[in-house]
Amino acid sequence: MNAIPIFExxxxxxxxxxxxxxxxxxxISRRNKTVGVLLSFEEYQKLASTKSKVSFLDKAAEFRKxxxxxxxxxxxxxxxxxxxxQNDTYESDVFDEVFKD
Structure with a gap:
């Protein structure tokens, strides 16, 4: 990792x-703590394009919030x-009728 002080x-x-x-x-660091990242525009575009793909888990977390x-x-x-x-209940009811004496 290439880290440089912010003043530099x-x-x-x-x-x-x-x-x-x-x-x-x-x-980029300030007081030995990373505070930023300098990226090429190409890398930024890659990140921005993948960010638009929202997963089901992301949507579920958003719903919870x-x-x-x-x-x-x-x-x-x-x-x-x-x-x-509901599906489990339905399937068990069907099998109950099939195996009924």
């Missing part, structure tokens, strides 16, 4: 921009599991 990044920006384009991200206080986690789990439970 300010003073030598063209040099570090070239380094980001040719060698990969340049991490939006409905915080309205539903408990157990309520939400029941909502998402209700279809499974």
């Amino acid at each position: 990044a300010k003073n030598k920006l063209p040099l570090f921009m070239h380094q980001a384009e040719t060698s990969g991200p340049v991490f 939006k409905t915080a206080g309205l539903f408990s986690n157990d309520d939400i789990d029941q909502i998402f599991n209700s279809k499974e439970k």
